[in-house]
Amino acid sequence: MKIDSLLQKMIALLFLGLFFLVPLFFTPYNSELFEFNKMLLVYAFTVLIVGAWAARLLLRGKFVFTKTPLDIPLILFFLSQVLATFFSIDAHTSFWGYYSRFNGGLLSTSSYLLLYWAFVNNCQALDVVKLVKVSFVSAFFISSYGILEHFGHSFSCLMFENSFDVSCWVQDVQNRVFATLGQPNWLAVYLAILVPVSTLFFIKAKSLKARAYYLLLATSYYLCLLFTGSRSGFLGLVFALGVFWLGIFWFYRQEVKTPRQPFLIFALGFLLLSIIFGTPFPQLNRFVHYQSWQKRLTQTKASPTKENKFQGPALEVGGTESGEIRKIVWKGAWEIFKHYPLFGSGVETFAYSYYNFRPREHNLVSEWDFLYNKAHNEYLNYLSTTGIIGLGSYLFFIFFFVFLSLRQFLNQKGDFEFYLSLALFSGWLSILVSNFFGFSVVIVSLYFYLIPALIFVLSHKTEEKANSPQKPNYYLLLIVLLLVCYLLSKIINLWRADAYFATGQKLAKQNQYALAYEQFSQAISLLPNEPTFLSDFSSTLASLALLASAQKDASTAAQLGQKAIDYSEQTIATSPRNLNFLKTRVKVFYTLSTFEPKYLEEAVKTLEKAIALAPTDPKLVYNLGLLYAKDNQIEKALGTIQQAIELKPNYEEARQALALFYEELGENQKAAEQLEYLKKLKAQ
Numbered sequence: 239m240k241i242d243s244l245l246q247k248m249i250a251l252l253f254l255g256l257f258f259l260v261p262l263f264f265t266p267y268n269s270e271l272f273e274f275n276k277m278l279l280v281y282a283f284t285v286l287i288v289g290a291w292a293a294r295l296l297l298r299g300k301f302v303f304t305k306t307p308l309d310i311p312l313i314l315f316f317l318s319q320v321l322a323t324f325f326s327i328d329a330h331t332s333f334w335g336y337y338s339r340f341n342g343g344l345l346s347t348s349s350y351l352l353l354y355w356a357f358v359n360n361c362q363a364l365d366v367v368k369l370v371k372v373s374f375v376s377a378f379f380i381s382s383y384g385i386l387e388h389f390g391h392s393f394s395c396l397m398f399e400n401s402f403d404v405s406c407w408v409q410d411v412q413n414r415v416f417a418t419l420g421q422p423n424w425l426a427v428y429l430a431i432l433v434p435v436s437t438l439f440f441i442k443a444k445s446l447k448a449r450a451y452y453l454l455l456a457t458s459y460y461l462c463l464l465f466t467g468s469r470s471g472f473l474g475l476v477f478a479l480g481v482f483w484l485g486i487f488w489f490y491r492q493e494v495k496t497p498r499q500p501f502l503i504f505a506l507g508f509l510l511l512s513i514i515f516g517t518p519f520p521q522l523n524r525f526v527h528y529q530s531w532q533k534r535l536t537q538t539k540a541s542p543t544k545e546n547k548f549q550g551p552a553l554e555v556g557g558t559e560s561g562e563i564r565k566i567v568w569k570g571a572w573e574i575f576k577h578y579p580l581f582g583s584g585v586e587t588f589a590y591s592y593y594n595f596r597p598r599e600h601n602l603v604s605e606w607d608f609l610y611n612k613a614h615n616e617y618l619n620y621l622s623t624t625g626i627i628g629l630g631s632y633l634f635f636i637f638f639f640v641f642l643s644l645r646q647f648l649n650q651k652g653d654f655e656f657y658l659s660l661a662l663f664s665g666w667l668s669i670l671v672s673n674f675f676g677f678s679v680v681i682v683s684l685y686f687y688l689i690p691a692l693i694f695v696l697s698h699k700t701e702e703k704a705n706s707p708q709k710p711n712y713y714l715l716l717i718v719l720l721l722v723c724y725l726l727s728k729i730i731n732l733w734r735a736d737a738y739f740a741t742g743q744k745l746a747k748q749n750q751y752a753l754a755y756e757q758f759s760q761a762i763s764l765l766p767n768e769p770t771f772l773s774d775f776s777s778t779l780a781s782l783a784l785l786a787s788a789q790k791d792a793s794t795a796a797q798l799g800q801k802a803i804d805y806s807e808q809t810i811a812t813s814p815r816n817l818n819f820l821k822t823r824v825k826v827f828y829t830l831s832t833f834e835p836k837y838l839e840e841a842v843k844t845l846e847k848a849i850a851l852a853p854t855d856p857k858l859v860y861n862l863g864l865l866y867a868k869d870n871q872i873e874k875a876l877g878t879i880q881q882a883i884e885l886k887p888n889y890e891e892a893r894q895a896l897a898l899f900y901e902e903l904g905e906n907q908k909a910a911e912q913l914e915y916l917k918k919l920k921a922q
Contacts, residue, residue, distance in 0.1 A: 257684070260681055264418055269740040270420075273420060276680040280353075296715055315634070318627045326585060332344060350684065378455055385465060390403055415466055425466050426463050427468075427676070430472075431685050432455075434479060434661045437452075457507060464512065465515070469518040469675070478665055512526050513527065570597055574592065574594075580627055588610070598854050601854065615676075647660060656696075669682055736761070739774070751778050772805045779799075783830060803827075823844045856882040859885060866878055879896050890919060897916075
């Protein structure tokens with residue numbers, strides 16, 4: 239059938255667009271520039287692809303489904319996510335995902351699985367080759383983007399601020415590039431997946447021009463990966479290349495000379511780049527990086543010089559080493575699992591459950607007051623948020639796919655599809671390594687779920703069978719078309735709502751509350767049940783109530799104040815364990831208390847609830863002490879602030895406040911002790 243063939247081609251084209259556009263896509267208009275936009279784009283492509291697949295099935299007049307060996311592992315994993323969502327401490331977050339990223343929520347997992355089955359049921363081996371080549375082009379744009387960032391030129395700044403430099407970024411993008419992926423580690427993992435695949439195309443290239451092209455691709459990917467400074471991504475690449483070259487030499491063992499030249503070219507080329515630019519590992523740079531050798535040669539006993547150190551990740555420079563922080567976060571993740579062993583605290587709820595079990599030693603690291611919404615270890619993240627059921631099914635899928643792939647490699651003939659499967663499998667393994675030190679994002683998840691589909695299609699080459707003509711059910715086709723249009727409109731409205739929300743946030747920070755009110759109202763009209771919108775709107779309403787009170791408009795102040803409380807209560811009813819929402823609620827009541835003192839008690843009660851959910855957070859305890867002081871409960875304030883200092887002995891703000899309270903009480907000796915301690919802290 240011509241229509242069926244057209245739909246199949248359309249699905250293949252949509253997959254090409256998906257893999258080309260997702261890594262590139264971001265906008266400056268949203269609350270999160272990168273992951274949010276990429277996730278919505280995946281949703282849009284999923285709707286179009288599944289809609290076209292459904293239309294094909296309706297045209298055939300029967301349900302035709304290609305079974306794969308991974309169906310059962312994937313279904314078991316999906317069911318584990320459903321159960322973890324059902325038993326979640328925050329079902330809204332578990333379904334949608336943590337707001338602004340969404341990746342990892344039940345809805346995103348459903349999209350990836352639908353894409354997996356859509357690909358194996360509608361695409362051919364030739365489509366896989368096209369998809370890989372399209373991915374190469376997209377990744378080349380991105381790696382070039384990142385390399386230019388390293389040298390001080392960002393296309394992002396050129397597009398959005400008309401300046402071809404890096405001044406538009408707060409982050410030190412020259413030290414650790416991230417191009418269009420939003421974070422250096424995410425960019426590194428993405429590139430690590432494609433290096434073995436581009437290497438294979440170099441080996442298999444027939445012409446010198448083609449070899450030069452694929453060498454350029456692989457070299458640009460590797461160089462950009464070095465500029466990310468990502469240790470997890472680098473380790474993932476080393477493991478992937480190790481597996482890839484071992485496989486190549488094993489299967490070429492009868493003609494070992496064939497891969498020897500490509501291996502030497504890549505090994506020497508990557509080594510040369512590492513010598514010139516260094517690697518993410520200072521331990522390795524001592525032996526590799528030319529600057530280390532240069533300093534050793536010029537160093538004399540009379541004039542010792544400091545050892546050259548690799549400029550680490552921005553958050554690590556001058557702060558706690560990331561490995562030490564990870565150990566603490568992992569310890570907290572393990573405690574969550576012990577409390578929720580079967581189904582975890584709920585899909586994507588780490589940002590809430592971690593603070594209930596956050597180790598005290600976290601207060602002594604440089605990033606003590608950062609928000610951690612992931613365990614920075616994909617496996618511990620699944621263990622803590624989806625329990626042993628979730629992690630078990632996740633690992634079952636991984637090990638089963640590895641087993642199937644290894645068995646296939648031992649039994650299949652060495653044609654091009656075979657070697658492409660090996661390269662894709664090697665790139666896929668890099669995800670497993672890097673995820674041990676991080677977590678999946680949209681583009682990584684896309685490859686994680688779709689590479690098994692690509693390998694299945696490559697190893698099960700089938701031709702489309704001619705179908706006997708069926709009379710189409712035009713009513714059902716119309717329903718599918720309307721449903722696709724409806725879902726696409728919902729995705730567009732979600733994007734628009736977030737754009738309004740982001741503008742409202744910016745205006746609220748600039749104290750333009752009336753304008754922020756309009757933007758938040760627009761966002762809520764499009765997405766009325768999103769607690770993130772409701773929470774920020776409640777804060778803006780409280781600020782407007784304060785302005786009305788200052789203008790002696792008591793009636794308007796009371797109305798706005800009550801509206802702020804109503805939105806805050808709606809927020810907490812949806813997400814009662816979200817600390818950020820509780821903090822905003824404290825802010826709402828504190829703002830209202832400045833003209834209506836009765837609300838101060840509500841602020842105190844809300845902060846006490848927050849502390850019950852995060853008992854080791856010194857900032858919450860410190861703020862509670864300040865509220866007690868505001869309520870003239872000085873002794874209680876002193877005791878509470880001392881508790882904050884017990885949780886974090888080097889808490890400067892708390893010790894300064896304690897010194898001031900002691901001075902007001904005439905206890906000058908105690909005040910002097912706090913000030914002396916602060917001097918010692920600053921001298922360290």
